Amino acid sequence: MADKVLMKGNEAIAEAAIRAGCRHYFGYPITPQTEIAAYMAKRMPKIGGTFLQAESEIAAINMVYGAASAGKRAMTSSSSPGISLKGEGISYMAGSDLPGLIVNVQRGGPGLGGIQPSQSDYFQSTRGGGHGDYHLIVLAPASVQEMADMTVKAFDLADKYRMPVMLLADGTMGQMMEPVSLDLSIAEAPEKPWATTGTKLARPHNIVNSLSLVPEELEKLNNARYEKYEIVKQNEVMYEEYMMDDAEICVVAFGIAARVSKNAVVAARKNGVKVGLIRPITLWPFPADVIAKAADKAKRFISVELSMGQMIEDVRLAVNGKAPVELCYRVGGMIPTPEQVLEAIENGGAKS
Amino acid sequence: MAKLTFKTEICKGCGLCINVCPKNVLELSKDKLNSKGHHPIEAARPDDCIGCAFCATMCPDCVITVER
Amino acid sequence: MIVFQKPHALTDAPMHYCPGCTHGIVHRLVAEAIDALGIEGKTVGIAPVGCSVMAYNYFACDMIEAAHGRAPAVATGVKRSDPDGLVVFTYQGDGDLASIGMAETVHAAARNENITVIFINNAIYGMTGGQMAPTSLPGQVTQTSPYGRDVKACGYPVRVCEMLATLDGPEYLERVAVNNIKNIKAAGKAIRKAFQNQIDGKGFSLIEVISSCPTNWGMTPQKALEWIDEKMIPYYPLGVYKDRSAAKEENA
Numbered sequence: 001m002a003d004k005v006l007m008k009g010n011e012a013i014a015e016a017a018i019r020a021g022c023r024h025y026f027g028y029p030i031t032p033q034t035e036i037a038a039y040m041a042k043r044m045p046k047i048g049g050t051f052l053q054a055e056s057e058i059a060a061i062n063m064v065y066g067a068a069s070a071g072k073r074a075m076t077s078s079s080s081p082g083i084s085l086k087g088e089g090i091s092y093m094a095g096s097d098l099p100g101l102i103v104n105v106q107r108g109g110p111g112l113g114g115i116q117p118s119q120s121d122y123f124q125s126t127r128g129g130g131h132g133d134y135h136l137i138v139l140a141p142a143s144v145q146e147m148a149d150m151t152v153k154a155f156d157l158a159d160k161y162r163m164p165v166m167l168l169a170d171g172t173m174g175q176m177m178e179p180v181s182l183d184l185s186i187a188e189a190p191e192k193p194w195a196t197t198g199t200k201l202a203r204p205h206n207i208v209n210s211l212s213l214v215p216e217e218l219e220k221l222n223n224a225r226y227e228k229y230e231i232v233k234q235n236e237v238m239y240e241e242y243m244m245d246d247a248e249i250c251v252v253a254f255g256i257a258a259r260v261s262k263n264a265v266v267a268a269r270k271n272g273v274k275v276g277l278i279r280p281i282t283l284w285p286f287p288a289d290v291i292a293k294a295a296d297k298a299k300r301f302i303s304v305e306l307s308m309g310q311m312i313e314d315v316r317l318a319v320n321g322k323a324p325v326e327l328c329y330r331v332g333g334m335i336p337t338p339e340q341v342l343e344a345i346e347n348g349g350a351k352s
Numbered sequence: 353m354a355k356l357t358f359k360t361e362i363c364k365g366c367g368l369c370i371n372v373c374p375k376n377v378l379e380l381s382k383d384k385l386n387s388k389g390h391h392p393i394e395a396a397r398p399d400d401c402i403g404c405a406f407c408a409t410m411c412p413d414c415v416i417t418v419e420r
Numbered sequence: 421m422i423v424f425q426k427p428h429a430l431t432d433a434p435m436h437y438c439p440g441c442t443h444g445i446v447h448r449l450v451a452e453a454i455d456a457l458g459i460e461g462k463t464v465g466i467a468p469v470g471c472s473v474m475a476y477n478y479f480a481c482d483m484i485e486a487a488h489g490r491a492p493a494v495a496t497g498v499k500r501s502d503p504d505g506l507v508v509f510t511y512q513g514d515g516d517l518a519s520i521g522m523a524e525t526v527h528a529a530a531r532n533e534n535i536t537v538i539f540i541n542n543a544i545y546g547m548t549g550g551q552m553a554p555t556s557l558p559g560q561v562t563q564t565s566p567y568g569r570d571v572k573a574c575g576y577p578v579r580v581c582e583m584l585a586t587l588d589g590p591e592y593l594e595r596v597a598v599n600n601i602k603n604i605k606a607a608g609k610a611i612r613k614a615f616q617n618q619i620d621g622k623g624f625s626l627i628e629v630i631s632s633c634p635t636n637w638g639m640t641p642q643k644a645l646e647w648i649d650e651k652m653i654p655y656y657p658l659g660v661y662k663d664r665s666a667a668k669e670e671n672a
Contacts, residue, residue: 024497024500024501026497050500050501052496052500054493054527055523055524055526055527056523058490058493058523058524059490059493059496059523059524059527060493062486062487062490062493062494062497062524063493063494063496063497063500064497065484065486065487065490065493065494065497066466066484066493066494066495066496066497066498066499066500066501067497067498067500067501068497069464069484069494069497069498070464070497070498070501070502070506071501072501074497074501088487088490089487089490092486092487096485196464196482196483196484196498197464197482197502197505197506198461198462198463198464198481198482198505198506199460199461199480199481199482200461200462201460201461202461205431205479205480205481205482205483206482206483207476207477207482207483207484207485208483208484208485209476209483209484209485210485211473211474211485361434362434362435364438364439364440365439366439366440366634366641367440367640367641367642368440368641368642368645371642372600372601390439403423405423405424406601408424408425409424409601409604409605410445410601410604411444411445412435412437412440412441412442412443412444412445412448413434413435413437413444414425414426414427414430414444414448416424417422417424417425417426418422418423418424418425419421419422419423420421420423
């Protein structure tokens with residue numbers, strides 16, 4: 001087994017991105033993700049890459065748009081209020097079918113909110129976040145190791161499907177330190193014949209564009225993009241099932257909430273409660289099928305979230321009325337305790 | 353002798369070329385219309401052209417090719 | 421012998437601009453500069469949002485369509501992806517560059533980003549039907565200043581070249597016009613210099629081109645060119661506002 005190093009989640013993202021071949025980082029400072037920018041500022045000049053502190057989050061995402069247009073693996077990172085600003089550029093990337101990585105280390109909202117962890121950008125991330133019909137692939141790591149692994153995976157998926165990918169973490173995940181192996185499996189980036197790298201007078205000009213003024217054509221483009229999304233849904237769903245074999249109660253949680261919930265599941269099992277956990281790793285595409293299947297057996301579902309109840313809507317859609325779905329949550333930068341989740345498992349109805 | 357050729361199909365009949373011509377060579381066609389509905393430019397007095405290319409320099413649509 | 425024809429760096433696509441709109445002249449000047457410098461194969465252009473939104477169909481080099489005002493940021497991303505291999509230009513109107521994209525413009529200039537910016541100043545929002553622009557003149561009647569631009573209510577026009585010239589960053593700033601043969605020739609020269617500066621690694625060059633909008637100014641194409649002389653140039657004087665290399669030579 002490869003040697004492990006102790007790293008902050010944010011640093012693991014940055015190092016993994018570099019190892020995945022990303023040489024173009026554009027960002028703007030915002031807590032609690034600024035370590036990513038600081039790491040990139042240190043490393044990029046040493047390896048011939050670009051670190052650029054942009055004038056705004058808007059500019060940063062558009063710089064990613066430019067570098068991605070030129071065929072490079074490019075990324076930006078921010079936290080919730082900054083991601084709202086990036087919404088415009090993300091929509092343009094989706095509309096121009098550009099790959100790229102956007103990291104959101106979430107903090108409490110709305111508005112300026114706070115700087116403590118949150119999962120309240122679930123809707124924004126999984127529904128696209130900007131204007132128009134589109135999705136991002138949304139990856140939700142639950143450990144520092146996964147922060148690294150998912151970063152690499154994000155670049156692969158982005159290139160494979162020519163779409164932006166979001167790594168959705170939170171303030172806890174970004175700040176906490178864990179041992180991480182950087183022995184990552186890196187696939188080579190595919191050829192990008194569509195990229196604007198100069199015609200060399202050897203081919204017709206490439207155009208990266210999201211404008212389409214003829215309704216019939218724009219409809220066709222949207223339909224084609226959603227056909228691609230169907231393929232993503234079929235191929236790329238990731239999740240972890242924990243103690244689900246005989247579970248009568250199913251907890252659904254991602255990221256930091258899943259770690260807390262796992263402790264509660266273990267504690268409840270000791271008390272003889274047949275409970276298990278489904279942890280979505282891809283929030284889009286959402287593991288709806290596995291939850292639907294669990295609903296054939298489980299009598300109750302509990303969605304544990306650091307939000308007022310956002311993922312619970314996807315859980316309910318997947319369960320489709322076969323069992324009640326309850327919410328267990330904290331917000332504003334607060335995190336549910338294992339005791340709170342245990343209470344919800346054993347007695348139901350537990351809220352904040 | 354200078355020679356002008358016109359891509360009359362893309363001419364929008366703005367007339368900017370007419371005013372910059374020092375020899376008053378050009379006029380908008382009175383009887384022709386292109387498919388966009390514009391009266392395109394034509395050389396009414398082609399023999400007076402000195403090939404200065406002012407018309408082509410002023411034309412926003414690259415309608416005019418000038419040979420000398 | 422052909423003494424004048426469409427440059428190679430323009431495609432054959434007919435331009436959608438209104439009759440007498442000078443966008444076409446500026447497109448041609450940019451394409452002529454690209455031809456003259458032999459850089460079409462390594463040039464990437466960034467189109468804005470506004471009348472020239474479809475410029476990507478007209479330039480034969482690789483093209484990117486940017487979000488409104490963001491062209492300098494997109495250009496930065498492209499240029500940084502291959503600083504030695506690519507020549508990158510943006511083509512932006514006054515609403516795009518001086519209103520919604522002001523931050524991107526100022527900071528690209530402040531960074532001395534090695535790109536070429538072609539800035540069309542026609543003192544109006546053309547694509548949306550003639551609204552007041554950041555560069556609309558005091559008293560100018562537009563759809564959103566129907567009684568004339570009242571500087572008490574909506575402030576004064578922005579002089580982009582003068583403003584950017586206060587920065588240490590930019591390499592070259594020049595204001596030109598395309599309302600007569602002499603000015604067009606000077607504009608062509610300035611645009612070529614702005615590309616040459618990039619090739620030479622000198623940094624941010626912006627050419628502000630005073631242009632006409634006959635349709636939304638409510639004038640004939642010819643009258644609009646005269647209005648540039650009468651109204652626009654007195655407010656926006658032509659000339660070089662910054663030329664760092666020339667200044668260095670003088671001081672040497």
